[in-house]
Amino acid sequence: MTGKKQAPKLEDVAREADVSTATVSRFVNNPAVVAKATADRIRAAIEKTGYIPNALAGDLASQRSRMVAVLIPHLENSLFSDMIERMVGELTSSGNNVMLGLTGTSQKRTDALVRVALARRVDAIVSTGPVDDDLARLVGRTRSLWIEVWDLPDNPVGIAIGFSHQDAGRDIARFLVSRGYRRPHLVTADSPRSQRRKQGFLDEWMELTSSVPTEAHVDVPTRFGHARRVFADLRHLEERPDVIICGSDHLAQGIIVEAQAAGLKVPDDLGVIGFGNNQIAGEMRPTITSIDVDGERIAREVMAAIKRHQEGQDFPVRAIDVGFRLIARESI
Amino acid sequence: MTGKKQAPKLEDVAREADVSTATVSRFVNNPAVVAKATADRIRAAIEKTGYIPNALAGDLASQRSRMVAVLIPHLENSLFSDMIERMVGELTSSGNNVMLGLTGTSQKRTDALVRVALARRVDAIVSTGPVDDDLARLVGRTRSLWIEVWDLPDNPVGIAIGFSHQDAGRDIARFLVSRGYRRPHLVTADSPRSQRRKQGFLDEWMELTSSVPTEAHVDVPTRFGHARRVFADLRHLEERPDVIICGSDHLAQGIIVEAQAAGLKVPDDLGVIGFGNNQIAGEMRPTITSIDVDGERIAREVMAAIKRHQEGQDFPVRAIDVGFRLIARESI
DNA sequence: CTGAAAGCGCTTACAG
DNA sequence: CTGAAAGCGCTTACAG
Numbered sequence: 001m002t003g004k005k006q007a008p009k010l011e012d013v014a015r016e017a018d019v020s021t022a023t024v025s026r027f028v029n030n031p032a033v034v035a036k037a038t039a040d041r042i043r044a045a046i047e048k049t050g051y052i053p054n055a056l057a058g059d060l061a062s063q064r065s066r067m068v069a070v071l072i073p074h075l076e077n078s079l080f081s082d083m084i085e086r087m088v089g090e091l092t093s094s095g096n097n098v099m100l101g102l103t104g105t106s107q108k109r110t111d112a113l114v115r116v117a118l119a120r121r122v123d124a125i126v127s128t129g130p131v132d133d134d135l136a137r138l139v140g141r142t143r144s145l146w147i148e149v150w151d152l153p154d155n156p157v158g159i160a161i162g163f164s165h166q167d168a169g170r171d172i173a174r175f176l177v178s179r180g181y182r183r184p185h186l187v188t189a190d191s192p193r194s195q196r197r198k199q200g201f202l203d204e205w206m207e208l209t210s211s212v213p214t215e216a217h218v219d220v221p222t223r224f225g226h227a228r229r230v231f232a233d234l235r236h237l238e239e240r241p242d243v244i245i246c247g248s249d250h251l252a253q254g255i256i257v258e259a260q261a262a263g264l265k266v267p268d269d270l271g272v273i274g275f276g277n278n279q280i281a282g283e284m285r286p287t288i289t290s291i292d293v294d295g296e297r298i299a300r301e302v303m304a305a306i307k308r309h310q311e312g313q314d315f316p317v318r319a320i321d322v323g324f325r326l327i328a329r330e331s332i
Numbered sequence: 333m334t335g336k337k338q339a340p341k342l343e344d345v346a347r348e349a350d351v352s353t354a355t356v357s358r359f360v361n362n363p364a365v366v367a368k369a370t371a372d373r374i375r376a377a378i379e380k381t382g383y384i385p386n387a388l389a390g391d392l393a394s395q396r397s398r399m400v401a402v403l404i405p406h407l408e409n410s411l412f413s414d415m416i417e418r419m420v421g422e423l424t425s426s427g428n429n430v431m432l433g434l435t436g437t438s439q440k441r442t443d444a445l446v447r448v449a450l451a452r453r454v455d456a457i458v459s460t461g462p463v464d465d466d467l468a469r470l471v472g473r474t475r476s477l478w479i480e481v482w483d484l485p486d487n488p489v490g491i492a493i494g495f496s497h498q499d500a501g502r503d504i505a506r507f508l509v510s511r512g513y514r515r516p517h518l519v520t521a522d523s524p525r526s527q528r529r530k531q532g533f534l535d536e537w538m539e540l541t542s543s544v545p546t547e548a549h550v551d552v553p554t555r556f557g558h559a560r561r562v563f564a565d566l567r568h569l570e571e572r573p574d575v576i577i578c579g580s581d582h583l584a585q586g587i588i589v590e591a592q593a594a595g596l597k598v599p600d601d602l603g604v605i606g607f608g609n610n611q612i613a614g615e616m617r618p619t620i621t622s623i624d625v626d627g628e629r630i631a632r633e634v635m636a637a638i639k640r641h642q643e644g645q646d647f648p649v650r651a652i653d654v655g656f657r658l659i660a661r662e663s664i
Numbered sequence: 665c666t667g668a669a670a671g672c673g674c675t676t677a678c679a680g
Numbered sequence: 681c682t683g684a685a686a687g688c689g690c691t692t693a694c695a696g
């Protein structure tokens with residue numbers, strides 16, 4: 001035992017301020033509704049007792065948690081970092097308690113985190129990945145809103161705020177053709193989203209050029225460290241590619257470093273395109289051509305959806321397409 | 333309104349399984365204590381009703397939350413990413429619910445997050461930064477354990493698990509002297525930890541060489557993007573430094589990129605040393621000399637401390653020094 | 665503007 | 681191994 005005395009509760013503050021617990025509760029949740037003189041006494045009593053409201057009890061009694069769970073796969077090397085930081089900031093400043101959960105790439109951990117979030121009766125779960133059918137059913141039975149970001153699944157569990165990865169792949173293909181590239185090398189991860197971008201790219205590329213790109217695979221998340229192997233493996237190709245399409249800006253950065261170490265110039269000898277428009281894309285030398293996704297817009301839409309849900313309103317729209325933009329820079 | 337019916341509760345499961353709520357509760361928390369036949373009925377009832385325990389009510393009744401709050405400044409470019417991921421993984425798999433909080437660099441947000449954590453009656457708060465006096469007093473009155481990691485303050489609020497940043501600075505100085513460097517350029521952020529590393533470096537350097545290093549400042553977190561300005565500013569120095577001491581591996585990476593873009597060879601024309609031994613330190617070309625901190629050890633000690641605290645034991649030790657190691661690589 | 669009291673959904677000592 | 685019942689610390693409709 002730590003020997004610390006019990007935490008003061010509403011009752012202790014009430015006694016100290018000589019009011020009822022109901023009045024202290026009202027003051028804590030909305031100071032404006034109690035009389036000035038009473039408020040002053042309560043404030044003093046809270047200060048004196050060191051009272052910290054018990055949110056567990058409060059949420060239980062009021063039947064709402066004002067908590068939002070945000071699930072991300074990784075801290076570092078994530079396509080979502082900028083968006084998530086922005087979203088967490090906005091959620092926090094509008095009075096929500098954010099519970100960040102680290103899922104890794106394991107479905108088991110995702111499952112566990114979703115259950116924990118539901119058990120704490122969160123208002124919403126924001127996830128960068130899809131949920132499997134069993135879990136979807138479970139979520140569907142609760143009052144918690146499921147928000148998937150960065151993708152537009154055909155039949156979203158709750159609501160989806162994202163863009164078409166297939167279209168992004170197509171756009172990249174068109175862009176490379178327009179720049180005169182002939183031998184693209186496509187580096188893809190095993191995630192459903194990467195696979196759809198790849199499909200979009202392949203469809204469009206083959207349609208426009210009647211040729212077939214070479215390919216390589218990397219693990220999720222696609223990061224800087226993968227570049228060494230990917231680059232080294234190029235020598236097994238019959239012809240060296242003239243452009244490498246990466247699943248993230250970090251990987252693109254790694255490819256540039258490897259290319260330069262091998263004496264190649266980017267983009268003269270080899271073009272490189274990233275994905276996600278992470279901060280480093282604009283900071284690397286050469287700066288990295290990438291696909292930008294409007295993280296601010298996503299954050300805003302997430303906020304709006306949660307607010308509507310908290311206010312008990314329905315959603316006319318289940319999917320919001322925020323689009324994307326190809327940002328041409330020096331690396332291509 | 334969503335039109336969803338009320339979430340099923342213990343009572344619904346109990347009725348369905350024809351037992352008391354007490355028994356269902358026991359089953360949920362420890363399946364082994366109920367008879368096999370009863371357990372089977374309850375399991376079926378839970379399945380049928382889609383019951384998800386209300387952790388808010390459970391924690392309130394049992395007076396323990398099994399929640400741990402982990403406070404970090406940023407997602408990306410953080411010295412702590414590897415350690416935090418590891419820690420979160422271990423905490424989660426040993427039955428704790430982890431609440432990740434994003435503090436940014438603002439004390440106000442840190443304050444708010446600490447209050448939220450305390451209000452939810454977390455067992456412990458793990459933080460990569462110190463807490464101000466008022467908040468420390470507040471935390472001290474609760475049953476929540478404060479754990480500061482990556483530093484060893486003189487008088488820790490709860491317990492501290494880290495290392496001496498001053499010693500790290502001194503070690504770097506000795507190392508550079510031993511490698512024959514003469515004109516170090518020290519890039520420091522405004523954080524207390526960076527400042528102490530700087531002080532250690534300066535003390536040792538001046539003692540050994542009787543010369544004074546040049547310096548530059550960057551914002552926290554020290555990241556890749558800062559490199560451009562830092563490097564450009566070198567031309568204002570009377571003599572070009574022969575080695576740059578960076579506050580993070582990301583910044584070191586940026587310096588290497590800038591140096592190469594300017595036609596300098598690392599380490600022949602310019603040495604670079606990072607800090608934190610992030611994954612990229614071993615992956616960059618050239619690989620980056622850095623200070624390694626044993627994140628696995630820190631994670632383990634954090635786990636042990638939380639476990640002891642949850643079991644009501646006292647701490648004989650308030651500060652645990654996990655040390656650090658200088659990893660010499662190609663960049664120096 | 666304020667108070668008395670019921671209720672939120674669990675847990676757990678106690679008794680059997 | 682199981683049940684009846686008190687209690688965890690709040691909130692809030694109702695009444696004044």
